[in-house]
Amino acid sequence: MRSVELFAGAGGLAIGMANAGFQHAAVVEWDHDACETFRENQRHHAHSVEGWPVHEVDARGFNFRALNADIAVVSGGPPCQPFSMGGKHQAQRDDRNMFPEAVRAVRELMPKAFIFENVKGLTRESFASYFSYIHLQLQYPELSRHKGENWIQHRARLEQHHSGNHGAPTYNVLFDVLNAANYGVPQKRERVFFVGFRSDIGAHWSFPEKTxxxxxxxxxxxxxxxxxxxxxxxxxxxxxxxxxxxxxxxxxxxxxxxxxVTRWRTTRDALLNLPDPEVHHDNGIANHVFTPGARTYVGHTGSLLDEPAKTLKAGYHGVPGGENMFIKDDGSVRYFTVREAARLQTFPDEYEFHGSWSQTMRQLGNAVPVRLAEVVANSVAASLAAACDNNNAKYIA
Structure with a gap:
């Protein structure tokens, strides 16, 4: 099944989709260092990204219609800073709000399904009106915003359409907040997922059970x-x-x-078999380099080794100490190396990251954990396959 990956970042969601059997027709990402991460892994023939068509471009300028038809799934994590607890909370007023482009991709490609991920902060009460607007747009992507129409007016028109006698929505959309730790990721990371299936395919789906x-x-x-x-x-x-x-x-x-179910995986589990980079400087492991300067301060005390790590943060204003360091057995603190952070995000060890430490940690802080992405993608793939079998059976009968 062909898929399109938007706002791909370091590739966590895209790798999870590929692991679930989807074949990317396009991987769209505007950040140069993130695209170089893809290219570097392709040069090394990393299985995870081999053959991906990477497009280094702003999604707002991407021509989805050029991909032709037969796209099964559109997936992506629209930039989350407009809704992040640590951001300016500007939501729809933030230039980085890419949900309109996610909706445009669905409208122009009309995939069988879509998967979009964002920060839990999007579900805050202060964003409730815009959250409902996102939900309505994903249900009726064909009802695009008119020229000169603001988002509040557009939402009102969508509400009127939804409440009227217009039949089923174009997409049946479910949303939920998932904690990555509940699916085998060694990190307490809560994210909201929107998953939609085109109404005409008759898919039956629910969010996967915790493992x-x-x-x-x-x-x-x-x-x-x-x-x-x-x-x-x-x-x-x-x-x-x-x-x-x-x-x-x-x-x-x-x-x-x-x-x-299995126990939560911990930070100690994730770091297993990795040498201490503070002692073994030339350890031969890609991206496993010690960075000095870690310190604690109020509200930022590092992750405990014997619990899942705290949520890794992108750190647009400098890497936040508490979210990107851990407390060692002797009570001191140390920054995670890029390789350690990659393990917390369940990237494969063969996968290498391009850029400075702060840039690569930013890529990782923005990423969807590969394992969580794969769990959700597998469940979507199974529902699509079941719906296809049912429709074929009806046709034969």
Whole structure:
């Protein structure tokens, strides 16, 4: 199935889509360093990006109609800074708001489905009106904004159309906030996903079930001790259970149950088998270089080794210390290397990043974790395949 990837960044969502079997007809990204990351990996014949048609261009100038028909899925993460908790919160007033281009891609390509990801901040109450506007546009992408019509007027027209007797929406659109840690990513990263299926294909879909849980991690650490055994950490080296989880541990002990999901993956899991770059400078591992200067300050205290990492941030005004460093076993802090951050975002180890440390960390801070992207993409692919089989069966009958 052919796909188009917009606002590709470092390629987390695009790799996840490819791992799920989608073939990219176009990968669109305007940032030069991010595009160089793709090209560098293609030069090294990295399996993840081999053969991708990369277009270094602003999405606003891309001609989607030139791709011809038969695009199964459009996916992408429109730049999130307009809606980020750490940004200026300008939403639709921010020049970096690319949701209109995401909708244009859907309108011009009319794919069978789409997947769009953005920051959890988009769901804040202050953005509720614009959130509903995005949702309505994705349901009715053919009802484009008129010349001279502002977004509030356009939303009102979409609402009137939706509430009138006009049949089913062009796309059935679902949205939810997913925590990447619940799907095997060693990072607490909450993002909102919009997933839509064209109404005429008759697809049945729901967001994938969680595969990993915090309770399972608590059991492995504080009840049966298997987590410490896995990492060869003796009792003298272990920390005590934090007070904030004590009640949960007691509840689990009082009501033991079989968990069918795996434990959350931790920062220590992600860093497994990587040499300490502060000691081993010439370690021969791409992007695994020590960066000095990490320090703690109020609200920025680093990620704990034995929990999923905090959400990596892009750091447009300098890399935020707390989100891009971790607390070592001796209590000191160190910045993540690019390779360590890539593991937190579940990029394959063969994948290399182009640019300075701050630029590559920016790419990673903006990325969709590959594993989370693959989970969502696999579920979409399965629903599309099932819908195709059902439609073929009806045609034969």
């Amino acid at each position: 990993h849980s915090e309770d399972a991690l608590l059991i492995s650490k504080w009840i049966d001790g298997t987590y410490w055994d896995e990492h060869k950490i003796g009792r003298k080296q272990r920390t005590d259970a934090p007070q904030r989880v004590a009640q949960r541990i007691n509840r689990i002990r009082a009501n033991p149950s079989f968990l069918e």
